[in-house]
């Protein structure tokens with residue numbers, strides 16, 4: 309939009325910009341800056357407009373964007389241009405991700421590059437390398453407490469190794485996702501050290517208070533994230549003689565985004581990683597970016613403004629780079645991280661679908677899809693050019709973040725139902741084969757979340773120990789059923805390393821004093837490559853899971869109806885054990901896939917004639933895309949075996 313005030317400001321800034329920048333040929337940069345400047349200015353004004361140094365801050369912001377544009381390599385600039393031309397590129401069904409810890413997966417970054425062929429064998433082409441930046445040698449929240457945003461933890465490699473990994477992945481048409489922990493730093497970061505030494509400039513980077521007056525007011529309404537290990541939201545720093553806000557662990561200091569210098573620094577850091585080859589940047593804990601007394605200090609409007617501004621600025625310098633919002637919050641709040649009051653995503657293009665993940669686990673424990681059907685229907689529609697990251701497990705705990713109203717609608721009482729789920733997954737419930745543990749138990753509120761690996765939560769670990777083939781097969785079927793849902797639902801499926809070979813809980817963390825109190829480490833394993841090799845041996849659990857996933861991934865990639873254009877319709881079948889939806893190919897008439905999942909331990913049936921003729925399926929000719937088999941039919945009733953899924957299409961139309 310052309311707006312006089314903004315453009316007069318932009319002209320003044322360009323007149324004052326550093327000669328080193330002015331001399332360069334930055335045509336693409338200036339076109340994009342012109343396109344986005346009105347939005348950037350408006351947002352910056354809303355957040356920081358009251359400041360006397362406003363214009364100088366805007367100048368600094370533009371210089372950061374320009375300097376990083378100049379530093380951006382030509383091949384990355386070429387990718388930017390390509391992706392601008394094909395701006396829906398990431399909505400394609402061809403993308404399949406995996407999240408992994410560098411050390412757990414392959415020792416170090418060179419090791420990860422060396423294992424790229426393994427990922428490719430499975431079909432994974434988007435790799436989320438979990439935090440690799442310099443962090444404290446002791447407890448570091450798995451690297452989510454960063455001590456230096458511009459260097460790599462020497463235990464996993466060097467900056468050159470990241471660049472090489474990016475190049476290796478690009479050579480194989482794979483994407484690299486890196487974390488930028490935007491909400492906090494470790495207490496060993498230079499900013500924290502200088503704050504501690506008394507430098508006011510750096511104390512202003514954090515929320516620092518001389519006494520408990522303000523902290524106490526915040527505490528009235530702020531929940532606790534790690535109530536067992538780090539209760540409260542503030543930590544007394546002896547050296548500084550002050551309280552500092554630490555929402556997560558006491559060594560993670562929250563950054564103060566009401567200080568524009570923090571925003572500019574963090575933008576520079578995001579662009580630094582874009583220039584080091586990140587195709588996608590995962591923005592950690594974005595719900596927490598703005599703090600306000602009297603609120604939970606989560607999902608505040610200003611947090612969204614910051615993300616919009618970050619996106620607008622990155623679009624100027626590195627428009628090919630996408631953002632993932634890591635906001636594990638209530639269902640109605642999550643979709644807002646794509647942006648509100650917009651048609652096309654204007655904050656993060658991708659967000660974790662924590663709602664769908666939790667609903668899937670509910671279906672596992674209850675053996676029915678009642679709440680899953682209700683919760684999936686309540687999920688607000690996404691914007692265009694936005695997509696979900698659908699996952700079953702990740703490095704974090706499973707939070708039971710369903711909407712209470714939906715739990716009621718499903719016929720349960722919220723407190724009792726959550727209690728049941730925790731008992732089920734921690735094996736406290738008599739019939740449950742699950743071997744998880746409660747995480748983040750809060751005695752004041754009765755809340756808890758769940759830790760545990762996929763294989764252990766679905767009962768595979770227990771089944772293998774019992775040697776009972778039927779139970780082993782059922783657990784494998786469950787693993788495949790859950791993945792069939794995230795691959796077909798719409799969005800990028802994100803696998804979690806180790807799950808592809810059924811890795812059980814890893815309890816060695818108990819021997820490490822820096823990890824022992826945080827049982828999320830039980831599902832952050834060291835990959836046993838000898839176990840992974842068993843994927844090549846017919847009949848092993850590893851082979852059945854790996855090959856099952858590999859087949860699903862291959863089929864997903866060639867099934868255009870699985871691209872994510874809000875082309876999904878949930879079907880009410882009247883059978884609570886089934887989760888059923890139809891995906892439609894946005895580019896071809898009459899090309900649909902009927903997705904059916906049976907979460908029960910008994911066979912279930914679906915009346916196909918009840919689905920009507922709308923999609924034009926020839927029900928007699930339905931074929932499962934994965935197995936190639938025609939499913940069992942009794943008259944017009946489709947029979948779905950226990951814990952099985954179908955991706956059905958009638959061969960006539962394909």
Ligand code: GLC
Pocket residue numbers: 449450452453489556592593634703704
């Ligand atoms: C995110 C990470 C989690 C970490 C937290 C604090 O939620 O996924 O592992 O503990 O942020 O950084």
